[in-house]
Amino acid sequence: MARAHLTRAMALGAAALLSLGGGWLYMRFIGNDGTSPLDVLRTALFTLVGFWLVWGGVAGVLGILAPPKRVARSAGQPLGMxxxxxxxxxxxxxxxxxxxxxxxxxxxxxxxxxxxxxxxxxxxxxxxxxxxxxxxxxxxxxxxxxxxxxxxxxxxxxxxxxxxxxxxxxxxxxxxxxxxxxxxxxxxxxxxxxxxxxxxxxxxxxxxxxxxxxxxxxxxxLFGRVMQFSAAYLxxxxxxxxxxxxxxxxxxxxxxxxxxxxxxxxxxxxxxxxxxxxxxxxxxxxxxxxxxxxxxxxxxxxxxxxxxxxxxxxxxNLIEYAKRDRRWCQGNLQHRRVLGAPDLKVWSRFTFIQGIMAYAASPLWLALMAASILAAALPSKYWWRDNETGIWVLAVAVAIALLLPKFLILVRSTLGRRNKGFGGTLRAALSVISEIVISTLLAPIMLCFQSKAVIEILFGLDGGWPATNRDEGRVSLSTAFAASWWVTVAGAAVLAISTAFASDLVPWLLPVALPAIGAPLLIAATSRGIASGRQPILFTTTSETAPAPIIVEQQRIFLSWTQQGSAPAEPAIAGTAAVHV
Missing domain, CATH: 3.90.550.10 (Spore Coat Polysaccharide Biosynthesis Protein SpsA; Chain A)
Incomplete structure (x- = not known):
């Protein structure tokens, strides 16, 4: 346990130093001609969301540096029931x-x-x-x-x-x-x-x-396979x-x-x-x-x-993911009600805060973007000179926090010959790059969905616990549009406002605004599957190249149960089969 405390302290210290250092650089560059209250707000937002971004990357780097561990399994029959x-x-x-x-x-x-x-x-x-x-x-x-x-x-x-x-x-x-x-x-x-x-x-x-x-x-x-690859490889x-x-x-x-x-x-x-x-x-x-x-x-x-x-x-597909994510958002925000419960461990309270910030960070990112547009729109002949470097600081910091752990995992997997189960090093590398591209395209859409969820919850709208449609796959363009038209409108509004009042900021907003505008197309496109019988080139995982016997057995049972004409007949009295426990 002492080792865990030391690791936590080091991780928290690294995340705090990196985020505070980034905030200091950001403030230095955007405040060259004097610090305004808007500069302070932007720096505070940058530092806060930056900490949680860096914190996630720190966990990945720690896992990469950790030596491989083999847990000894005791033999024999378990004693307990x-x-x-x-x-x-x-x-x-x-x-x-x-x-x-x-x-x-x-x-x-x-x-x-x-x-x-x-x-x-x-x-x-x-x-x-x-x-x-x-x-x-x-x-x-x-x-x-x-x-x-x-x-x-x-x-x-x-x-x-x-x-x-x-x-x-x-x-x-x-x-x-x-x-x-x-x-x-x-x-x-x-x-x-x-x-x-x-x-x-x-x-x-x-x-x-x-x-x-x-x-x-x-x-x-495509959406499911990106998630499957990420879960298995990263x-x-x-x-x-x-x-x-x-x-x-x-x-x-x-x-x-x-x-x-x-x-x-x-x-x-x-x-x-x-x-x-x-x-x-x-x-x-x-x-x-x-x-x-x-x-x-x-x-x-x-x-x-x-x-x-x-x-x-x-x-x-992203719509089903967002439905599940909406429930998690509501549940995590409820944790603010139990933060002060007596005698909880400090780390448990931090875990609650971390879960809350997993969703609260999305509207905070939007607030940072809005504050940046406002700053750019304010009349100042020095704006671009003072803010261009600040935007570079923001872009580079985000890129490093998100991308560095993934590329380090690729290097570690290559050196450890782990890539064989993922189709080889070339396919694994292409899959990692493709995962980054697709995740980047979908990130603004998820940012909007999560921000909407947080706002709805703050205004007292209950999302409940909807049933999960696990077999729900391909989404039509009309369904995708019905679920995300407002994301398109929001992206178009951001682009129009920045073009009219802060045109120098437009190139930096395009990676966010364009995916948002194209949300229905991206949702529909990523819900499509590969053609039957084709071996996918990207996002191959070990569960496909060398499936575990339990996976093969479950698929065999399911197909034998559900193939045409093999389903068992309904019992005469439906309740007779139920054994209550």
Whole structure:
């Protein structure tokens, strides 16, 4: 833990020095002819958003510098009983239940069936989807050793959303289990990884939660494949840096993690915030709060980026991503209500602030841009001389913070011969460059979506918890326009205003304004998939070049279940298949 404290101090110090140094340079260049209140505001905004930008880069650099780690896995059968929980909410039942089937087969093949039970916890409120869940649950009961080990229950009222779903299971059935592996409906984990996590809990009685770093799989669209490549190639290094800083007060991302049931039950009762949503009500981003409560109670919360065998699926287009991001935004902004909770660890409070700033930074960037346009529009014969260098400082600082870690990861992967699983060094390099280009084009659109979300929440508009359309892929141009026309209008307005009043600033605003104006086209274009049967040149990942057996097995099960004419018939009484737990 002392090492984590030292790493945190060094990382915070580096981020603070770099951001303050950048702010000092920025102020020096924009204030050559005298410092105005607008200059102070711009410098403050630059320093604040710059800190969080640099902070993300520092985590990546730490992960790159970290020596490779191999976690020794204790052998033998886990001692504790583990419940593997999959909450579902209006999901594709065949897809979700086939993942349970694949994980069950993996565990059975390891001879560990008597140590692991599965519970599908349904919050589904659409009757047609609920009927499908019963159908596929009966199919699931025909899997090896499923009887008496695989359960299903559906809540009549989904109080507290996913957190309430888990809490309901813990309160009703948690006493039968030592550990609970919490999944999402799109989660898939290898049986060996699950067993290793349970043994880690056995070996360390202070370990309250162990989080894996899931890899995104099964992406088909350009948007999804960019996210899949980034998660597989870039994210592990950022996760390693995060793990070094978090130490025993690590994050919890709400899924693909194992918890110690007694610790979770005793420590993680969530408060219902006073007032109505979006500011009050049930906490949507419950995972960060639960991690903080475990840490407060003295339990270790760790993330292990080296475990492997942990997978999830991601959205296939930016609209679906923005819908999910809107919920995360509302949940993270709720954390300001729990920042002052008694006895929380300092690092837990910092994690809350970090989550809040992940969304608050977007409107702050827009404020910086607006202040820069205003400064350029004010009459001053010295404006361009004084501000050209300041804009260069801003552009170079952003580029270094965003790009340097990615290129260092490419170099580290090349030296470590890691690129083979990503199609070779040339394809990996082209993929990294393409990821940077596409992310840069989509960044202004996400900036607008996140800023809109923050403003809506501040004005009391509740986004709720919409069901995730995980299979929603290609977006038509008309649908994309309906979702983002206002982004186009905003981009055009910025360009028109700057052309009329601050023409010297236009070249610097084009990388932001043009993608915003073309938002419908970019959203529609990136939602398209590659032609069937073609091997993609870019964004190849190891899950495609050498897919893990659990991935292959799940796909085989899903296809065998859903191919024409093979789906099981509905039971005569839909409720007879449900086993309540």
């Amino acid at each position: 583990t419940a593997i929980l999959m909450p579902v909410y209006n999901e594709d039942a065949a897809a979700s239940f086939s993942r349970v089937a694949a994980m069950n087969r993996s565990i059975v093949n390891l001879g560990l069936a008597d140590r692991f039970h599965f519970a599908i916890l349904s919050d589904t409120n659409r009757e047609e989807v609920a009927a499908e869940e019963i159908v596929w649950f009966e199919q699931l009961l025909s899997e090896p050793m499923a009887e008496g080990r695989v359960f299903y229950r559906r809540r009549e009222r989904n109080i507290g959303k996913k957190a309430g779903n888990i809490e309901d299971f813990i309160s009703r059935s948690g006493g039968a289990y030592d550990y609970a592996l919490i999944l999402d409906a799109d989660s898939l984990m290898d049986g060996a990884t699950i067993a290793a996590m349970a043994r880690r809990m056995d070996d360390d009685p202070r370990l309250g939660l162990l989080q894996t770093v899931p890899e995104v799989i099964h992406a088909h669209s 994210s592990p290094y950022f996760a390693r840096g995060t793990a070094l800083m978090q130490g025993e007060e690590g994050p919890y991302w709400g899924h693909n993690a194992i918890v110690r049931v007694p610790a979770f039950a005793a420590s993680c009762g969530l408060p219902v915030l006073s007032g109505k949503p979006p500011h009050g009500g049930h906490i949507l981003s419950h995972d960060y709060v639960e991690a903080a409560l475990l840490s407060r109670a003295g339990w270790k919360v760790e993330v292990d980026p080296y475990l492997g065998g942990s997978y999830e699926e991601g959205p296939e």
